[in-house]
Amino acid sequence: METAANAAPAAVIVAIDGPSGTGKSSTSKSVAAQLGLSYLDTGAQYRAITWWMVSNGIDVTDPSAIAAAAGKPEIVSGTDPSAPTITVDGTDVAGPIRTQEVTSKVSAVSAVPEVRTRITELQRSIAKSAQRGIVVEGRDIGTTVLPDADLKIFLTASPEARAARRSGELKGVDVAATREALIKRDAADSGRKTSPLAKADDAVEVDTTELTLKQVIECVVTLIEEKRAAK
């Protein structure tokens, strides 16, 4: 007979939100891998639907055109944190969704309510089917997608730290230009009507400006273990 001591831990749902460059993806992937949980990058889903709109000639300055097309692409996310995947209608789009063109258009596409409804449903069904639990990262996970998550984290960092991290990834891109682009995208994501980027009232805020990635990961792992122990 299985005892409490050797029973599998109950599934745990973790929501990690915050602006761009605060460390959501790197932290979430590593934490999920360490704890044997699934991992979902919701930004990649919004990027994927944006990529599809651009590739299919949809005018992304026209919310009604975006709304009319929102149900068309089939977006599939692979949730293994050591090898996350994203496909649109069967095509691997992991590379194309990271282009500057998609990055500059994703806020407009993701502000359209029909897009959010579609992607939110997909996210909830993925979270529900994760048997051991999942780390879901994005902008509105704690507030809208999974308001009953076991643990909500809101990561922040100064614009300077975030821009330095991002321009370190995009070789040759100017830090000042990166900073301006980040601030513009955060303002659009925080200012939209439908489920804007926001900290849930019950989220734990972690300012990562002066922390190493390793310290952030350790902090989140500790918070999850505390939640699991209390379950």
Ligand SMILES: Nc1ncnc2c1ncn2[C@@H]1O[C@H](COP(=O)(O)OP(=O)(O)O)[C@@H](O)[C@H]1O
């Ligand atoms: N605490 C940290 N200190 C230094 N660099 C970090 C830290 N957290 C993340 N990074 C780096 O910053 C970049 C952006 O991190 P990422 O996880 O993609 O952020 P987000 O998903 O919030 O946009 C990556 O290159 C990552 O390795």
Ligand SMILES: Nc1ccn([C@H]2C[C@H](O)[C@@H](COP(=O)(O)OP(=O)(O)O)O2)c(=O)n1
């Ligand atoms: N839950 C989410 C996740 C992302 N988005 C939108 C808003 C973001 O600017 C884009 C891209 O998100 P992504 O996490 O890939 O962005 P960065 O990694 O910070 O560059 O998608 C959203 O509206 N809601």
